[in-house]
Amino acid sequence: MGYWKEIVEGGWSLVEGMRVTVRRLWRPVVTVQYPRKQLNLSPAYRGHIELRLFADTGTHKCIACGACQRACPSHVIRVQGIKPHMKSPKKATHYFIDFSRCSLCGLCVETCPTQTLQYSREYELEGDSRWSSVVDLIARQEQSRS
Amino acid sequence: MPKPIAPPAVDRVYTLNLGPQHPSTHGVLRVLLDLDGEFIVKADPVLGYGHRGHEKMGENRTYKQFMPNTSRMDYLSGLLFNHGFALAVEKFAGIDVPLRAKYIRTICAELNRISSHLLWFGTYVMDLGGFTPFLYAFDDRENILDILDRVTGSRLTYSYCRFGGVCQDVDETFLEMTKTFIDRLRSRFSDYHNLVTKNIIFIHRTRNVGVIHPEQARQFGVTGPNLRACGIPFDVRKMEPYELYDQFDFEIPTGTNGDALDRYNVRLEEMEQSCRIIEQALARMPKGGGYLNRSVSSRLTPPKGEVYFAFESARGLTAYYLVSDGSPHPYRCHIRVPSFSNLHVLVDVLRGTMVADAISILGSIDVVIPEIDR
Numbered sequence: 315m316g317y318w319k320e321i322v323e324g325g326w327s328l329v330e331g332m333r334v335t336v337r338r339l340w341r342p343v344v345t346v347q348y349p350r351k352q353l354n355l356s357p358a359y360r361g362h363i364e365l366r367l368f369a370d371t372g373t374h375k376c377i378a379c380g381a382c383q384r385a386c387p388s389h390v391i392r393v394q395g396i397k398p399h400m401k402s403p404k405k406a407t408h409y410f411i412d413f414s415r416c417s418l419c420g421l422c423v424e425t426c427p428t429q430t431l432q433y434s435r436e437y438e439l440e441g442d443s444r445w446s447s448v449v450d451l452i453a454r455q456e457q458s459r460s
Numbered sequence: 461m462p463k464p465i466a467p468p469a470v471d472r473v474y475t476l477n478l479g480p481q482h483p484s485t486h487g488v489l490r491v492l493l494d495l496d497g498e499f500i501v502k503a504d505p506v507l508g509y510g511h512r513g514h515e516k517m518g519e520n521r522t523y524k525q526f527m528p529n530t531s532r533m534d535y536l537s538g539l540l541f542n543h544g545f546a547l548a549v550e551k552f553a554g555i556d557v558p559l560r561a562k563y564i565r566t567i568c569a570e571l572n573r574i575s576s577h578l579l580w581f582g583t584y585v586m587d588l589g590g591f592t593p594f595l596y597a598f599d600d601r602e603n604i605l606d607i608l609d610r611v612t613g614s615r616l617t618y619s620y621c622r623f624g625g626v627c628q629d630v631d632e633t634f635l636e637m638t639k640t641f642i643d644r645l646r647s648r649f650s651d652y653h654n655l656v657t658k659n660i661i662f663i664h665r666t667r668n669v670g671v672i673h674p675e676q677a678r679q680f681g682v683t684g685p686n687l688r689a690c691g692i693p694f695d696v697r698k699m700e701p702y703e704l705y706d707q708f709d710f711e712i713p714t715g716t717n718g719d720a721l722d723r724y725n726v727r728l729e730e731m732e733q734s735c736r737i738i739e740q741a742l743a744r745m746p747k748g749g750g751y752l753n754r755s756v757s758s759r760l761t762p763p764k765g766e767v768y769f770a771f772e773s774a775r776g777l778t779a780y781y782l783v784s785d786g787s788p789h790p791y792r793c794h795i796r797v798p799s800f801s802n803l804h805v806l807v808d809v810l811r812g813t814m815v816a817d818a819i820s821i822l823g824s825i826d827v828v829i830p831e832i833d834r
Contacts, residue, residue: 324660331655335592344599356606358613358628385758387525419528419619420627425758433613 361434362413363422365451367459368430374455375428376406382422382431388415391422406452413439414447472496478818480509486583486822487829491806493818500818503810505803510833518793523549523760526793528619533795534831536579537774539572539608539618546621547702548769548780553623553762556753561625562704563745567638568608568620570734570741574645575604576774577727577734580826584724585656587823588665593656600648607637623760624753635742642735652728666720670809670821673718680808681801684776685726686825690718696772707744708737720824727826759788766792775799775826795834799827 346353363382365374378395394408423431441447479490488509494502514533518526530545531538543565550557582597605615611630612620620626656662672682674690687694693712697705713729715722764786770779776798783792802825810818 320660327658327660331659334651334655338596344602356609356613358609358611360613385525387521387528417528417532417617417619418614419525420613421524421527424627 355435355437359433359435359437360418360420361436362416362418362439362449363411363431363451364434365409365455366430366432367455374406374452375430376409376452377428378404378406379427381425381427385421385425387419387421388417390416408453409451410448411451412448414444473501476815480506486827488833489803489822489827489829491818491822493810493815495815498814498816500810500813500815503807503818505806507803507829507832510830512830512834514834515793515795518790520789522788523762523790524623524758526790527621528617531617531619532830533797533834534773534775534778534799534828535616536828537572537576538616539612539620540569540576540771540773541778542618542621543569543703544769544771544773544778545780546623547771548767548782549623549760549762551769552765552767552782552784553760555624555756557624558750558753560746560749561751561753563741564611564626564630564751565621566704567630567738567741567745568611568618568626570738571604571608571638571641572618573774574731574734575601575608577731578604580727580774581652581656581724584823584826585662587819588662590656590659590662593652596648596651596655600645603641603644607634607641610634610637622752622756624756625751627752629751635745638738638742642738645731645735649728649732657725657728663721665817665820666724666824668717669720669817670813670824671717671719672805672809676805676808677718680805682776682805683798683801684772684774685723685730686802686805687776688712689715689722689726691716694777696770696777700770702769702771704741705737708740710736720820723824723826761786761788770796773798775828775831776802797831797834799829800832803827803832 365376367373368375376393376395378393380393383391383393390412392408392410393406395404395406397404420433423433439447474495476493476495477490478493480488490506490509492504492506493500514529517529527542527545530541534541546565549555578597578601582594582601586594608618609615611628611634612618613628620628672686672690674692677687677690677692683694691714693714695712696702698712710733713726713733715726762784764784766781766783768779768781770777772778777796778798779796781792781794781796782790785791806822806825809821813821
């Protein structure tokens, strides 16, 4: 390419590029000013897990079988339960999760035999220490119900 | 072949430490550059800053539990790594996958490939000093993330695939959104070409810069768009078709020179080819048939033996090598990643080039460091 030809063609390419930029100035804004305006969460959004409230019993259906505890790759979950009577089914008393180590893979939700686990839709979480992310889901549910 | 360069006088060599936190090294990569003035005498990539031991983790957890790890190696094409791992274990344990699930996986994987290339496009042009295309590319990429977020529930580390299918079915809205996105992306290509491809500054920064010769590429095991830019039409999707890739009509874009401009062109053309694959998959996807093979046990134990499965990630040939001793945990889990080989060709390519070009070459090779360090 000749020297002058390159200058002309190169200069024109810059004008073309500038034209794209200028045209974009009149397009609608695509960003959202986050804290003032929020987008809708996707229907499949995976937040940390929580216990589902069943309408028929008014509580969760966790039987403390520990399937989620065994399925979890990061050992995030710890479930404790008791059998109130010898013949009654086991009932969960504590359900601890350490959300700071959770990788949100969803294996616990998939393995739950009573479908009592679900993803929460919380995404604005904060804490002042790493222990803030350790939550007893059953205590939390009791608290929110009372 | 690398340019012959006279050995410099020892006292003139200046060692420049590029990285590990340099803005243009795409992650924690450190390259020790020995400089003779502006020219590079020796380049020595230093790895391991992002090592998390994924391969070892694979050995102390079950096959199912390793799935979330796979999308954390190459976080820009996590779904492709998920897909590959699912395919490897399915091949190992002989699991059938419903046809609909295969189509869903293919569509999502190709969408992820486009998003990875779009991010590369944006960051590469930004490395070269152009900030605006980065914003446009991210605008498009955001659309893909929205689509994938709708079905997978996350934006980057998907862990969407399961052995025998995917964890969630797609709906009509997903298909509509994908169709709309492809039309939108195609209309954007002309903008990209006007803004970047034809730009004289961009052309001068990339043409005949960082030329990888086919022979050099073979020696170092370079794969993916970097290899195709050298003129070798090698793509695992065509050479050893897996999943449904043998049924789709698409081409392998190749370059001629193997320079940074060719690598750029190949990647842009690949986005168009991915669009074609997605279109065909959308048209042929069966309405029913299930999205997951429910008969797969949660404590999956493949038979004793080993499996090697290669697939094409956004950066080239990626492979899982799994050895089973008949227990629910793999005895050995090895992952062949393309960026490792692609990065080491730098040692040869950077010799004799200038420092400013090093950034251009490093960007054009498109390495993802967590994938190398894994």
